[in-house]
Structures are given as C-alpha cells and as structure tokens.
Amino acid sequence: MLTSAFHRGSRLSPIGSRIHALGSLIASGSTNIASRSLAVVTSMGGRNSKHQHPQHRNPSHRGKAAAVPTTAVSVPKEPAKAYEALCERLKEISTIHGINGLLDWDEMVMMPPGAAGSRGTQKAVLAGVLYDKxxxxxxxxxxxxxxxxxxxSLDAVQAAVVRDAAREYVKRTALPKDLAxxxxxxxxEAYAAWVKAKxxxxxxxxAxxxxxxxxxxxxxxxxxDPTKPVYDVLLDDYEKGATSARLDQVFTQVREGLVPLIAEIKSRGRKIDYSWMVGDFDTEKQAELCKQVAIDLGFDTTHGRLDVSVHPFTGGxxxxxxxxxxxxxxxxxxEGLTGAIHETxxxxxxxxxxxxxxGLPVNNALSMGVHESQSLLWERMVGLSRPFAAYLMPLIKARFPEAFASVTPEQLYEAENVIQEPSLIRVEADEVTYPLHIxxxxxxxxxxLEGTIPVEDVPKIWNERMTSDLGATPPDDSKGCLQDIxxxxxxxxxxxxxxxxxxxxxxxYAAAKKDIADLEDLIRVGDFKPLKSWLNEKIHKLGSLHNSGDELMTVATGGPLDPAVFLDYLKTKYTDLYKL
Structure with missing residues (x-):
C-alpha cells in the first residue's frame, strides 16, 4: 500500500490484492495524488468547468479564510517566465509534502506512543502551510x-505540468467553507456509526x-463539475481520466468471464493441499529473506529502507x-514475503x-490504479509464478531447511495460488475472485449516487450478488455489506x-514478455534487471505525462486497457493449476 493511506489485509496462504482498507490519511484530511506520488489519498475536489480564483470569490465560500499570497510579487506575463515561477512554487510544495511523508513513516514505524500529541500539532502546522501555498x-x-x-509555447512535459497543477488548484479551491x-x-460521525454497525x-x-x-x-x-456524471467527478480523484462508461464496459467483460471460470473451478477443480505451509518460522530469518528478495528485485538500499510495521506500506x-x-x-x-514483494x-x-x-506533477504517479499495477505486477505476475518459485525455493530452504526439505518449487507455486472457498471477505480473496468483489x-x-439503488436495498442486493457470482452468501451484515471502511x-x-x-x-507484463527475450528464464535464475529497466522506461519515468490509464497503456503496451488480456491470463493459469 502507499504511505499511510491504506492498510493491508492478511490471509493464510493464497494471496489476493494487497491494498485493502482506507487508513489514517483518508480519514483525517484532504490530500491528492499529484502533489506527491508517495501519498495517494483522497482529494476533496476535482475539476471545475467554471473556474474562479479565490480573489474573485467570497472568502466565506472557501475551505477556510482566503489564502494570503506567499510572496507579494507581480505575475510574469511571458509564458517562459511564468512557467519558471510556477515550477519554483510547485517544487516547494512537493518538498513540504516530502517532509509530511517522512513524518507519516516515522509515526507508523519509529515514533513513541507518547509523541502522538506533538506529532498531531506538527502535521497540523504543515497542513496549514500547504493549504496557503x-x-x-x-x-x-x-x-x-x-x-x-x-x-x-509549452512542450509536452510543460503542458502536462500546467494541466495537472491547474487540475489540483481548482480542486483545492472549489468547495465552500460550509461544505468542507x-x-x-x-x-x-459516519466512521463511528460504521464501527458500531459492523x-x-x-x-x-x-444507513x-x-x-x-x-x-x-x-x-x-x-x-x-456540473457537466459530468456525479460518479465520474468523484472517480477522477482516484483514477485520472477514467469514466463510469468505460468502467461499465470493462467490468461487464470481466464479470462475464470470471463467473463461469469460478464455477468451473469449484465443480471440477482438483483439491490442492497447502496445510504444510503452516509452521513456526523465525521472524528474523523471514526479515533477512525479504530483504534479500527486495534487493534482488532491484530495491536500492542506498536510497531506501525496509522496516516492520503493523500495516505494511510504502512511503518516505x-x-x-x-x-x-x-x-x-x-x-x-x-504473508510477510508476498507483502514485501508487493511493497517493493x-x-x-x-x-x-x-x-x-x-518536484513537478508530471513526475508523479498517473493514478492509484497505475501505482497499484506496479506492486501487483511484481507480487502476482512475478512473485506468484512458476519461474519465481524456482528462484525462491533455494533461498527458503537455506533459512528453513527442516520445514522445506522435501518441498518442491511446484508445490510452493500451487500452494501460493489456491483459490479460497468461500470467498466472503474482500481482503482475503484470491486474484480470481477478487475482481468480483470490486x-x-x-x-x-x-x-x-445515480439514485437507482435505495440505501435500504444495499444488504439485499449485496447478498444476492455474492450468491450468484461467488456462490457465497454472507451470514450477516458484518461479513457482507459492512466489511469495508x-x-x-x-x-x-x-x-x-x-x-x-x-x-x-x-x-x-504481457508487453514486457514480448520485448524481453526469455524473461521467464531470467526470473528463474534471479535476474530481474531487464524487467526492472523495462518498467523504468515504459512506466516509471513517464509519470503522469499522459492523461489517463488508457493513454499510458497505449504508449507502453500498444493499446488501451484490454480486459481480454487479464481474463486470458487467469483462465490459462487456473485451468492448468486446477487441471480443468
């Protein structure tokens, strides 16, 4: 998960999605993706088609009192000078977000419990400084x-900087004070009610x-933005450029492909024993193993570190x-190993x-989904693959020789990929059933939000869909519609x-396999450099240059997001695994 924003679920063996529940930053305030990639959290606004600057509005209609300019200087009218001045401000804002990120990390990893009050004061002061800027x-x-x-007058990168900075500026200044x-x-109030209801x-x-x-x-x-569907405006806070119409298209195709696959696995699939994975594994040896794997994957310890926390996350x-x-x-x-791979x-x-x-918006992650793609690529496409099991098995046996003496890489691969039955809880779901939860x-x-579903009908619809799609009927609301925060x-x-x-x-990953000769053979022997370098060039360095996930996919993979690729991966993998 990304820093402080989301808490991770846990499970015994098969590994589903590794970012599971909203956490402290979403609960406590309004931040955004564009300001700092390391903190992906909720923003309180979005685009406004009728943009007004604060000086043109009644201060009582702001999120707080009208902001005071940080420096009383005239604004240059020449684009080149204006862009230079803009970048100076954006870099300063990014630096402050970095300071806040370090405080977040310290709070979750190192801070003594008695420092909570002073840390709250520190973060409140920083929040005020950030708001004004x-x-x-x-x-x-x-x-x-x-x-x-x-x-x-602007090249592609500069235009993207202006586009994203303007988007966030409107988002910051859009809401009236009373609404905020x-x-x-x-x-x-709602969080307290949810805790009680659950x-x-x-x-x-x-309700x-x-x-x-x-x-x-x-x-x-x-x-x-009154010109857009309500859901699309809210969605833009998390997945830039996405629309509900596009999601309807994608998710319909995914659902139609997964429901019969899951039913077939349940009715015809073989039983896979993974009980042998439960044991007594020294946590210091686990930590040593995780660090070696992270370094092998390409994590640079001269510019990063791996620690232990209650909820795994990536920040800094x-x-x-x-x-x-x-x-x-x-x-x-x-659990610890796959968690470390995900965070890596x-x-x-x-x-x-x-x-x-x-320090510029163009250098940040395009969206939460794109950032999650990188953790899931390493965790699932690599970490839960047969070639990776072959690489991993000697490392495990070196540290836990008695427990794994007779275990083969194939047994490890099978046990890691078992589908859970019943799949009632999202955070415990495997990669096949998880999309249907979403x-x-x-x-x-x-x-x-569209008004087509009354709030009172949520439990009924939830239970019906869980039964029809996953063959699992929640026994109560706590394990049903109240499970998520x-x-x-x-x-x-x-x-x-x-x-x-x-x-x-x-x-x-499919595109990388086409470009990198013998990629799976490289993974089998622990050579991850070609894949990491490919991702650096095709995804990481592009940041938010493009305006949507579809645009990025087109540039990086040759076409927009195609659910058929996802479905083919799951069908091929699990047909083989369960001998259908």
Missing part, C-alpha cells in the same frame, strides 16, 4: 497565464449516515528516500521516477482502482 491566488494567476499561452466543514464532520452486524445503524454521504457527495460533485520523503515496511507472522512465511513494487516505481522533473462494490456505489469515509470511486491495477499489471 496550494491555494495562493498567485499560483492561480500563474496558471491562468500559462493556460492562455499559445499552444506552441460538513464533510469533515460527517467523516467522524460490531452489531446491523446495516440500519449505518442514515450513508444517505448523508450520498447527498453531500452529489453536492460536492455538482460544485466541481522523495524518490531518493523511499521507505517500505512489511510484517511477519511466525506461523505464516508467505511500489518502491521500485518511486525509485524509478524521473528526477529531471523532480465490481459488486462499484455497481452498488454508482447506483447509490470506504463508504464511511465518503471514498466513492476508490474501489475500481484495485482491479484496474490488476488489469494494468497483466497487460504491462
């Missing part, structure tokens, strides 16, 4: 100059707060200072960013990024 009217004035400049205050209040397994306790979230989200979306202050964590269980070797994928993305554009949540939240925080539009990341990963 990110909403400075002179920043908006510089953007106005550059948006009005002749098209040939109501959103903050609702987050606290504890009591009673959706009716949470009134969910209704409030639906209405306030509609209000927010209309202020941001800068591409030259990337900090990731994992966690270990004595009885489960696989995030970390390699961060370390691979193009420092030529350091599609259900996407269709429900979109229907709620997202809706209690108003994070509508976030769920799709999980499965988009998985699909991006599959398509990117």
């Amino acid at each position: 990110e909403t400075d009217p002179q920043l908006g004035a510089l953007l106005d100059v550059l948006k009005a400049a002749p098209a040939d 205050q109501r959103i903050a209040k609702l987050k606290t 504890t009591e397994s009673d959706f009716s306790v949470f 009134p707060l969910l209704k409030q979230w639906i209405e306030i989200s509609k209000e927010k979306a209309r202020l941001i 202050a800068h591409p030259t200072d990337v900090r990731m964590t994992t966690r270990f269980k004595k009885e489960n070797l696989v 994928g995030h970390a390699l993305y961060e370390q691979g960013r193009n420092l030529e554009y350091d 599609i259900l949540r996407y269709e429900l939240e979109k229907g709620l 997202h809706w209690s925080l108003g994070a509508f539009g976030y769920f799709p990024t999980y499965t988009l990341g998985a699909m991006y990963a599959t398509q990117i």
Whole structure:
C-alpha cells in the first residue's frame, strides 16, 4: 500500500490484492495524488468547468479564510517566465509534502506512543502551510497565464505540468467553507456509526449516515463539475481520466468471464493441499529473506529502507528516500514475503521516477490504479509464478531447511495460488475472485449516487450478488455489506482502482514478455534487471505525462486497457493449476 493511506489485509496462504482498507490519511484530511506520488489519498475536489480564483470569490465560500499570497510579487506575463515561477512554487510544495511523508513513516514505524500529541500539532502546522501555498491566488494567476499561452509555447512535459497543477488548484479551491466543514464532520460521525454497525452486524445503524454521504457527495460533485456524471467527478480523484462508461464496459467483460471460470473451478477443480505451509518460522530469518528478495528485485538500499510495521506500506520523503515496511507472522512465511514483494513494487516505481522533473506533477504517479499495477505486477505476475518459485525455493530452504526439505518449487507455486472457498471477505480473496468483489462494490456505489439503488436495498442486493457470482452468501451484515471502511469515509470511486491495477499489471507484463527475450528464464535464475529497466522506461519515468490509464497503456503496451488480456491470463493459469 502507499504511505499511510491504506492498510493491508492478511490471509493464510493464497494471496489476493494487497491494498485493502482506507487508513489514517483518508480519514483525517484532504490530500491528492499529484502533489506527491508517495501519498495517494483522497482529494476533496476535482475539476471545475467554471473556474474562479479565490480573489474573485467570497472568502466565506472557501475551505477556510482566503489564502494570503506567499510572496507579494507581480505575475510574469511571458509564458517562459511564468512557467519558471510556477515550477519554483510547485517544487516547494512537493518538498513540504516530502517532509509530511517522512513524518507519516516515522509515526507508523519509529515514533513513541507518547509523541502522538506533538506529532498531531506538527502535521497540523504543515497542513496549514500547504493549504496557503496550494491555494495562493498567485499560483492561480500563474496558471491562468500559462493556460492562455499559445499552444506552441509549452512542450509536452510543460503542458502536462500546467494541466495537472491547474487540475489540483481548482480542486483545492472549489468547495465552500460550509461544505468542507460538513464533510469533515460527517467523516467522524459516519466512521463511528460504521464501527458500531459492523460490531452489531446491523446495516440500519449505518444507513442514515450513508444517505448523508450520498447527498453531500452529489453536492460536492455538482460544485466541481456540473457537466459530468456525479460518479465520474468523484472517480477522477482516484483514477485520472477514467469514466463510469468505460468502467461499465470493462467490468461487464470481466464479470462475464470470471463467473463461469469460478464455477468451473469449484465443480471440477482438483483439491490442492497447502496445510504444510503452516509452521513456526523465525521472524528474523523471514526479515533477512525479504530483504534479500527486495534487493534482488532491484530495491536500492542506498536510497531506501525496509522496516516492520503493523500495516505494511510504502512511503518516505522523495524518490531518493523511499521507505517500505512489511510484517511477519511466525506461523505464516508467505504473508510477510508476498507483502514485501508487493511493497517493493511500489518502491521500485518511486525509485524509478524521473528526477529531471523532480518536484513537478508530471513526475508523479498517473493514478492509484497505475501505482497499484506496479506492486501487483511484481507480487502476482512475478512473485506468484512458476519461474519465481524456482528462484525462491533455494533461498527458503537455506533459512528453513527442516520445514522445506522435501518441498518442491511446484508445490510452493500451487500452494501460493489456491483459490479460497468461500470467498466472503474482500481482503482475503484470491486474484480470481477478487475482481468480483470490486465490481459488486462499484455497481452498488454508482447506483447509490445515480439514485437507482435505495440505501435500504444495499444488504439485499449485496447478498444476492455474492450468491450468484461467488456462490457465497454472507451470514450477516458484518461479513457482507459492512466489511469495508470506504463508504464511511465518503471514498466513492476508490474501489475500481484495485482491479484496474490488476488489469494494468497483466497487460504491462504481457508487453514486457514480448520485448524481453526469455524473461521467464531470467526470473528463474534471479535476474530481474531487464524487467526492472523495462518498467523504468515504459512506466516509471513517464509519470503522469499522459492523461489517463488508457493513454499510458497505449504508449507502453500498444493499446488501451484490454480486459481480454487479464481474463486470458487467469483462465490459462487456473485451468492448468486446477487441471480443468
């Protein structure tokens, strides 16, 4: 997961998606992707088709009192000078976000519990400084100059910087103060109601707060961009350039492909024994193994570190200072290892960013889904593959010779990829059933926002779809529609990024296999450099130059996101694994 924003689920053996629940940053405030790749969290706004700068608006309609310009200087009218001035401001903002990222890491890894109060004060002061700089009217004035400049006055990178900076500036200044205050209040109230409802397994306790979230989200979306569907406005906070129409197309195809595959595995698939994976594995040896694997994959310890935390995440202050964590269980070797591989994928993305554009929006991750694609590519496409099992087995046996003396790479591969039955809980789902969990949540939240699904019908629809799609009926609301924190925080539009990341990963890896001769043979012997270098050039260094995942996929893989590639990967892999 990305720094502080999301907490990781756990499971015994087969590994599903590794970013699972919204965490502290989403719960406590409004931040964004473009400001700092390492902190992917919720933004409180989006594009506004009727852009007004703060100085043209009533201060009472701002998220707080009108921002004071950080420096009282005139705004240059020449595009070249305006762009230079803009970059200076953006780099300063990025540096402050880096400081905040370091505080986040320290809070989750090193900070003594008694320092919580002072740390809260430190972060509040930083948040105030960031707000003033990110909403400075002179920043908006510089953007106005550059948006009005002749098209040939900016190259592609400069144009992307202006595009993304303007998008975030509008997002920062779009909401009236009273709405921002109501959103903050609702987050606290709805989260508390969700905790109570989940504890009591009673959706009716949470339903009134969910209704409030639906209405306030509609209000927010209309202020941001009344010309777009509400869901599309909210989705843009997480997956730049995506639309609900595109998601409908993609997810329909995925659902139609996976439902029969899962049914076939359940009815005809062989039973795979993975009970032998439970044991007593020294956590220090696990940590040593994870560090070696991370370094072998390409993690640069001169510009990063690996530690232990309650919730694995990747964070830090800068591409030259990337900090990731994992966690270990004595009885489960696989969880800590796959967690480390997942976080290494995030970390390699961060370390691979193009420092030529350091501190500028164009050098950040394009979206949450794209960032997740890099962690899932290494975790699933590489880490859960047969070639990787062959590379990994000697490393495991060297540290745990008795437990794994008779285990073969093929047995390890099979055990890591078992499909869970029943698949009730999203965070415990495998890579085959996980997308159906996401599609259900996407269709429900979109229907709620469109007014086609009443809040009261959520448990009924949830249970019906779980039964029809996954053959698993939740026994109660706690294990059903109340299992996720997202809706209690108003994070509508976030769920799709999980499965988009998985699909991006599959398509990117397929393209890499075409370009890199004998890629799987290289993985088998532990030579990951060609793949890492390919990803650096095709994904990492491009940052957010392109305006959507489809555009990036077209450049990197030769075509937009194609669900058929994802489905073919799953069908081929699991038909073979389960001997269908």
